Amino acid sequence: MVEIIDGGITTPQGFKAAGVHSGVKYRSLDLGMLYSEVPARAYCAFTSNNVKAAPVQVMMEENSKTLSAVVVNSGNANALTGRRGIEDAYAMKQAVAAELNLDPKEVGVMSTGLIGRFLDMHKIRYGISRAARELDVGREPDKLICEAIMTTDTIKKECAVRTRLSDGTLVYIAAISKGSGMIEPHVKVLHGTTLTMITTDATLGDDFADTWQSILDDSMNMVSVDGDQSTNDTCILMANGMSKSKPADHDPEFEAALRLVMTKIARTIAMDGEGASKLIEVQVTGADTKDDARKVVKTIINSPLVKTAIFGADPNYGRLMMAVGNSGCKFDLNEVRLTIKGGDMEVPILDSGAPIFQDERAVEVVRMAMDNKEVTIMVDLGVGEETATGWGCDLTYDYVRINAEYAT
Amino acid sequence: MVEIIDGGITTPQGFKAAGVHSGVKYRSLDLGMLYSEVPARAYCAFTSNNVKAAPVQVMMEENSKTLSAVVVNSGNANALTGRRGIEDAYAMKQAVAAELNLDPKEVGVMSTGLIGRFLDMHKIRYGISRAARELDVGREPDKLICEAIMTTDTIKKECAVRTRLSDGTLVYIAAISKGSGMIEPHVKVLHGTTLTMITTDATLGDDFADTWQSILDDSMNMVSVDGDQSTNDTCILMANGMSKSKPADHDPEFEAALRLVMTKIARTIAMDGEGASKLIEVQVTGADTKDDARKVVKTIINSPLVKTAIFGADPNYGRLMMAVGNSGCKFDLNEVRLTIKGGDMEVPILDSGAPIFQDERAVEVVRMAMDNKEVTIMVDLGVGEETATGWGCDLTYDYVRINAEYAT
Numbered sequence: 001m002v003e004i005i006d007g008g009i010t011t012p013q014g015f016k017a018a019g020v021h022s023g024v025k026y027r028s029l030d031l032g033m034l035y036s037e038v039p040a041r042a043y044c045a046f047t048s049n050n051v052k053a054a055p056v057q058v059m060m061e062e063n064s065k066t067l068s069a070v071v072v073n074s075g076n077a078n079a080l081t082g083r084r085g086i087e088d089a090y091a092m093k094q095a096v097a098a099e100l101n102l103d104p105k106e107v108g109v110m111s112t113g114l115i116g117r118f119l120d121m122h123k124i125r126y127g128i129s130r131a132a133r134e135l136d137v138g139r140e141p142d143k144l145i146c147e148a149i150m151t152t153d154t155i156k157k158e159c160a161v162r163t164r165l166s167d168g169t170l171v172y173i174a175a176i177s178k179g180s181g182m183i184e185p186h187v188k189v190l191h192g193t194t195l196t197m198i199t200t201d202a203t204l205g206d207d208f209a210d211t212w213q214s215i216l217d218d219s220m221n222m223v224s225v226d227g228d229q230s231t232n233d234t235c236i237l238m239a240n241g242m243s244k245s246k247p248a249d250h251d252p253e254f255e256a257a258l259r260l261v262m263t264k265i266a267r268t269i270a271m272d273g274e275g276a277s278k279l280i281e282v283q284v285t286g287a288d289t290k291d292d293a294r295k296v297v298k299t300i301i302n303s304p305l306v307k308t309a310i311f312g313a314d315p316n317y318g319r320l321m322m323a324v325g326n327s328g329c330k331f332d333l334n335e336v337r338l339t340i341k342g343g344d345m346e347v348p349i350l351d352s353g354a355p356i357f358q359d360e361r362a363v364e365v366v367r368m369a370m371d372n373k374e375v376t377i378m379v380d381l382g383v384g385e386e387t388a389t390g391w392g393c394d395l396t397y398d399y400v401r402i403n404a405e406y407a408t
Numbered sequence: 409m410v411e412i413i414d415g416g417i418t419t420p421q422g423f424k425a426a427g428v429h430s431g432v433k434y435r436s437l438d439l440g441m442l443y444s445e446v447p448a449r450a451y452c453a454f455t456s457n458n459v460k461a462a463p464v465q466v467m468m469e470e471n472s473k474t475l476s477a478v479v480v481n482s483g484n485a486n487a488l489t490g491r492r493g494i495e496d497a498y499a500m501k502q503a504v505a506a507e508l509n510l511d512p513k514e515v516g517v518m519s520t521g522l523i524g525r526f527l528d529m530h531k532i533r534y535g536i537s538r539a540a541r542e543l544d545v546g547r548e549p550d551k552l553i554c555e556a557i558m559t560t561d562t563i564k565k566e567c568a569v570r571t572r573l574s575d576g577t578l579v580y581i582a583a584i585s586k587g588s589g590m591i592e593p594h595v596k597v598l599h600g601t602t603l604t605m606i607t608t609d610a611t612l613g614d615d616f617a618d619t620w621q622s623i624l625d626d627s628m629n630m631v632s633v634d635g636d637q638s639t640n641d642t643c644i645l646m647a648n649g650m651s652k653s654k655p656a657d658h659d660p661e662f663e664a665a666l667r668l669v670m671t672k673i674a675r676t677i678a679m680d681g682e683g684a685s686k687l688i689e690v691q692v693t694g695a696d697t698k699d700d701a702r703k704v705v706k707t708i709i710n711s712p713l714v715k716t717a718i719f720g721a722d723p724n725y726g727r728l729m730m731a732v733g734n735s736g737c738k739f740d741l742n743e744v745r746l747t748i749k750g751g752d753m754e755v756p757i758l759d760s761g762a763p764i765f766q767d768e769r770a771v772e773v774v775r776m777a778m779d780n781k782e783v784t785i786m787v788d789l790g791v792g793e794e795t796a797t798g799w800g801c802d803l804t805y806d807y808v809r810i811n812a813e814y815a816t
Contacts, residue, residue: 049730049733049734050732050733050734050736050737050739051729051730051732051733051734051741052733077726079726079730080726080729080758080761080762080763081762082760082761082762083761083762084762085762114724114726115724115726115727115729115730116725116726116729116762116763117763118762181713182713182727182730226711226712226713227635227710227711227712228711228712228713228727228730228731228734229730229733229734230730231726231729231730231733302635303634303635303636304634304635304636304712304803304807304811305589305590305634305636305811308807308808308811308812309811309812311808311812312811312812312813314811314812314813316522316523316524317524318485318487318488318522318523318524318639319523319590319636321459321488321523321524321639322457322459322487322523322590322636322637322638322639323636324458324459325457325458325459325460325637325639326457326458326459326636326637328458329458331458333459350488352490353488353490353491354488354489354490354491354492354493354524354526355488355524355525395712395808396808397805397808397809399712399716399808400716400719400803400804400805400807400808401805403712403713403716403717403720403722404716404717404719404720404722405720405722
């Protein structure tokens, strides 16, 4: 049984964290550090964008299976920074290694913020030195590292659970994440700007990559705020084994707990999308293939017309079917069922290819369902058994404001 | 030599038009009719969205090679309207045929407006009867039909040219179009909500389909306002041969003239995208394949982060490379050249994979280039010879406002 607990990134045994102000940003915290007392088995996943930020290039190149620390700066993505950016990313790892007496290969590095500017390494080095001294366990460092990795985020993205593995060991899993704009991650194992760190004191061996990719494909990779995949998306899972569990690579209890954590993080990212006022969950069923189901979810949550309609609680459900039609999926229009859910209301929309409601008073019911902080769109394509679920947010005036003024 | 003239849809010989108020919309003109005195060879192209509006289904089913009239209503898309929608689309054709003494198969039909509501055929029949009586030649009916097909459009989309064909015949080509939101047409010959009608008094035979698709692929199909392809996109080219020209199917003069007309229409649609304050032209060169070049254009013009940055004249050019990386195209980051052009300014951005400008004063130059009604983004991918050009617009507060309140 997975149990959600009040905890953070340092709740699993042996992990410490810190968040400090280095000066890359004007005032807020901008440098976070995570440390494991014993080297942790690391499973990383990186953006599929072909323009990869320097820290992503460096981590993919080194491909370390063991990490003892991760350093993250916000305010500057160290992306599109050429050779100097690569050198700076290495220098960040070396500075952490020197402070914590580690091999630089054991240090993960992530950056997020503005693309196309060089890092001020003087500030970064100062921040690293300070963070290394402040590493600690507890809810205060949990909070500081969460804040330090934020950019346009407005809420902390944190989740912690405990579960008993099949071998009886009690283990903890915790995750923190940031991400609000430039969000449609397609992170690939070994190979989001969501930055996510997951800690666990469970033990992992060498055989977790496929399960990890499958969990990511159903969680992080089903989130889209704006359809723009970042150059920096990175997801690091660190398992330090301090619970003394047997390897949990194939333990269904561990997988279920990690799925829960990652799904919660994914939903939180969508909910806190730039300028968002509503969370949109899209549930597709009855698809011919898994790929079709995912495509329909993505086409709906990425449609500006769907997103603005939900923002305005405008019962323009024709746009949902426009998106289904654009996804390229297989469907049977006469069998398609479309339902909009919000609050206590669950409103069926389509019957035999035409809307159920035609008069204005009935349409008002749809508007009421859409007028909720969380709107669920359910589409049954009527041709198969495959399903997918994904998360996005509405497109608001604030999204435009935030992104028309970001660099300035 | 193609010459742009002050003309409209009835400028080519033998065409008449009308635009009336049928009552589908509350006040504005909402029903347009186009008529050719002699049956015209018709080349049609329709949306690739798999949810096709009733009029699109009907026209694809009939696949008429000859059209004498086209009827268009705005205010209601007759999409997602099941069997009743199909019957209504046929009824529109029949009503026109009865008024003008034609075979219903010679009548094209298009609809645009809200999806998922049944047409009020009483109003439509009244409008058809009135329009048939008002068919006329000249700048006044040109204007009325343009207005009658508009939805959220704010400017008339009209273009007329004359050119001398290789056989010496002077021919006229004219086009009108509507389209402001739900715009990323991928119209396919025989097989956007842009509705476009092109008239010409040139003669066309049976061998123009490939050239027509190629022109559409470089014009209409390179426009995106919001990446949402409509259920209704339709493009009808009517060539009535009244110039007595030889068949112009393979006449380079005719192709050049039609390309010019379609490119102008495409640009106008992008410029008048819902809420748009700026036209964005993206020119991609140095691509490995034509498909790569098109994908880069589309990824850039569809990126909400690029669109909002241009709205705010925010020199966040890193987002352009984020989009290039997401397109999946082949490129050499060290060879990529990125240039932003606006007004008299042409500002190179990248050198060897890193931005040229780092200090704030230099970045100000980029801002000034972006602070123009028309912003051109030039990307040379540095790996080949293929090129593509496309058009979009910025993402503004008004786009959100218009689409959060559309159905209401």
